[in-house]
Amino acid sequence: MRVYSSFWLGICQRAVTTRKASLALGLVAGLSAALANTSAFARPVTDMGGTVVQVPDAPSAIADLWFAHNESLVMLGAASKIKVTAENPKDRPWLFKIAPALLQAKTGVRPNTADPEDLLNRKIDLVFVSDQGQAETLRHKGLTVLNAHYVTWPDMLRSLDMTAQALGTPYARDTGALYRKSMENTLQFIQERLAPLDAAQRPRVLHIAKLTPLQVDGTDTLIDSWITTAGGRNAATVTGNHRPTTFEQIAAWNPDFIILDPSSGAPDATSPLRTLKAFQDGKWAVSPQGVFAWDRYGFEELLQIQWAAKQLHPSLFQDVNMTQKVQDFYKTFFNYTLSADDAARILAAQPPA
Structure with a gap:
């Protein structure tokens, strides 16, 4: 009888231990899932105005309201994600030729004319602007906004790095790094010739x-x-x-x-x-x-x-x-093959033939 009781006591003790382990594993799994979900939802990016912004881990609908910055997004492989742009085909025919996905976007939208409700209705999950005040205004309307503005070489490269970080793809990261290296090599080459x-x-x-x-x-x-x-x-x-x-x-x-x-x-x-x-x-x-x-x-x-x-x-x-x-x-940077005539037209500031 004593052996029988000891046997069941052992079984009960093992059951309790197993349940505790199971609960512990469940808690760890739940915590891991929560952390993974948080990571998928947002991560911090510091914009050019010094504001830390929680951006989606993989933004899929972007509004780029600064003319110059659209080129950056196209270069970093995000043309298809631009749903609203400050640019238009008439003013930037080469942009829309090498990135035809932009033809599906709403064009000609400037920061001062952007309707926050329209951006929200379009499910825009990331906005780029060139002014800190405009960034704050749109943030107060519930939009995720990064100020990408720059006026110097170093800041231009820093803005590119910030954009690559915001996109969060290996392609964006690698292309940004390649551009930075190309710029460094070109500057060195020119400086040596002019020395x-x-x-x-x-x-x-x-x-x-x-x-x-x-x-x-x-x-x-x-x-x-x-x-x-x-x-x-x-x-x-x-x-x-x-x-x-x-x-x-x-x-x-x-x-x-x-x-x-x-x-x-x-x-x-x-x-x-x-x-x-x-x-x-x-x-x-x-x-x-x-x-x-x-x-x-x-x-x-x-x-x-x-x-x-x-x-x-x-x-x-x-x-x-x-x-x-x-x-x-x-x-290299747009994954687009230009003919010699295309290149000549660009050098002459002419639109595509």
């Missing part, structure tokens, strides 16, 4: 943003950065983008070389600008335009610095084949 030049050998360059009304880009801009990187000096003694000016002021600056924004076009034959020495000597050019205007705030800046260096110092960069550079860039 022997002193200040007097670096032309004074004026970048005209707009002809009517007359506007130029000054210091503390990305434009100023690529002028300096390409071996020039900014002739404009003003600060910021799109600064209003006069022909008399430009004549006083008397730039050695003039580069025009592709949206401005070239001055007509009767324009007083044509009397400037730079125009008279043929020392001027219209900046190229592809997916985005190379001279502004898009990621074709990598091409712009090479193009500008060749414009300003043709003898030092005679071996740089810009047609091939454009084709290689589009294949």
Whole structure:
């Protein structure tokens, strides 16, 4: 009888132990599932304004309300996720040609015209803007928003890293890292070629943003950065983008070389600008335009610095084949094959044929 009782006592003790273990395993499994679910739902990303934002682990419906940033998303493999965009096919034909998925998006939506209710109804789970105030306004309406704004080389790369982190895919991460490395290599190459030049050998360059009304880009801009990187000096003694000016002021600056924004076009034959020495000597050019205007705030800046260096110092960069550079860039970063004619049209700031 004592043996019989001991036997059942052992059984009961093992049952209790097993149940405790089962409960413990259940708690661990539940906790793991909860943590996994939290991870799938959101993760922290610090935007360019310094705000830590909980973004979806795999955003599937994006509104990109900053013109320049759409190129970044396309480059990082997220074109099909853009459901609302500030861009439109008329202004950016190359963008919509290489990323036809954008034709399915709602186009031409700016931050100041975006309807939060419409974005919510479209189930937009991530929004990109270029202004901290706009970011806060849309956040207060219940949207997940990242400020992607940048005005310098380092911040441009940091914004790219932030975007790749927000997308959360290996492709975005790897492509962002490849772009960063390509930029570092290109900057080093250009700096080594320009190293022997002193200040007097670096032309004074004026970048005209707009002809009517007359506007130029000054210091503390990305434009100023690529002028300096390409071996020039900014002739404009003003600060910021799109600064209003006069022909008399430009004549006083008397730039050695003039580069025009592709949206401005070239001055007509009767324009007083044509009397400037730079125009008279043929020392001027219209900046190229592809997916985005190379001279502004898009990621074709990598091409712009090479193009500008060749414009300003043709003898030092005679071996740089810009047609091939454009084709290689589009294949590498947009997974798109350009013909030589396509590349030539981009270099001439012309739309697709």
